[in-house]
Amino acid sequence: MKKIKIIVDENQKEIRIDKFLKSNIENISRNQIQKLTISGKVLVNQHTVKKNYKIKPLDFVEIEISNIEILDHLEYENIIAEKINLNIIYEDEDVIVVNKPAGMVVHPGFGNEKGTLIHGIKYHFQNKNLNDFNLYRSGLVHRLDKDTSGLLVIAKNEYSKKYLFQQFNSKTIQREYRALIWGNLLEEKGIITGFIGRDPKNRKRMTLFKKNEYYKGKYSVTHYKVLERFKYLTYVSCNIKTGKTHQIRAHFKYLGHPLFHDSMYGGNKIFMKKKCSNKNIEFFKNCLKLLSRQALHAISLSFIHPKNGKCYFYCPIPEDFKIVLQKCRKIFL
Structure with a gap:
């Protein structure tokens, strides 16, 4: 709850x-x-x-x-299965691990009544003739933002769902993300903490509250490590100990380093533009066109399988993100 x-x-x-x-x-x-x-x-x-x-x-x-009942039984029954090409990394009788593309909404909601991952999952299981599959009793245990790509695990039965939920609640599931952020981080590695909640000025956005306003948010922890520096951009690895909405995006905004092309948090504008040469400005404009969403990818996922013990999954950086990284290496390294 x-x-x-x-x-x-x-x-x-x-x-x-x-x-x-x-x-x-x-x-x-x-x-x-x-x-x-x-x-x-x-x-x-x-x-x-x-x-x-x-x-x-x-x-x-x-x-x-309730953490488990996102929609009620009738609403799950009313979800219409859709044939959607899913990039399935792994599947057995208990779990399915999917590499979600950027641009796909995970779960139906207002303005997203069709074309979501859940619509595709329902079709996938119906097509496999899993007559005992119940989307209400199984399904999602965590999410990714629409424009974040990467790994998601989905439970295929009620036991697996509860088993995975316990791991998320006890913070034993390990999730690594890769992000490209504006600016040059001072430290090689660090921990970002704070009480995260909805921004009173824009309810679609999250913010970190001051200590005297901690009750407005929930405690959140992100560990980061610098992988590469590109003068005006930094490529980082992130491990989240808590899974709050927009956590990585809001955390780096709080540090003054929004994610590259994260329009909700100011990352769709060129950082330190006054210090950039005209050549670099044109370079970044081109990169913003090539990567038309926030530069955030859930690259690996590790958890205890309900039957098979510890397992680890990995999916490489998608092509749009990869191209921008390659261009940055040519220019700044």
Whole structure:
């Protein structure tokens, strides 16, 4: 069970709580919000409210959501299977490991009713005639942002799902990411920590709160190591000990080094442009066209398999990311 806490912005217009929560919580349905409200899982200023309650500026909202039941059974049943080419790295009777491409949304949600990874997974299992496969009882245990590429593990049964969830909750699953960030990091390696939560000025974006506002976010930890330096850019390896929304992206923004072409966090603009030569400016403009999304890739994943013990999976940097790295090496190394 996870608890989400939101302090309503002072400029927020009065709207129904279900509409407010739908726009402020990723991948939650109106149906699920209504069920949580009726069951007393939604509190405003520490009091239960009815589903027609209207949010007011500076209200303090708390909502408890199950880590396992992202959608209810009926909503999973209503997902229409779609034939989508999936890059399956590994599959057995308990788990499936997929290399998700950039641009693919993992889970259905508002504005993403079709074409998601889950739509493709449902088709994949139906096509294999797995009659006992239940998407509601199995499925996702973690996610990647739409424009982040790389490895995801999906459970194929209820036992595997709970088994993997326990590892995520106890932080024993190891995940390595590769990122290209703007600027030249001072240290060769380091740890970024802080309380991460939704930015009050833009609810689609995450931010790190100051110590006196820690209650607005959740504690997050990212370990990083510099792999290569390209004068104006740094190529890093990241290991996350917590898996918060936009964690790596928000952490490096906090350090003043947004990810290359991360438009939500300011990485779609040339960093230190005034110090760049015209030649370098044109070079970066070309690179931004070649890599038209944030430079972030989940390169490896390690966990304890429900039956087979410890396993490790790796998928190389995708072509768009790889080309930009190669061009940077030619120019700056």
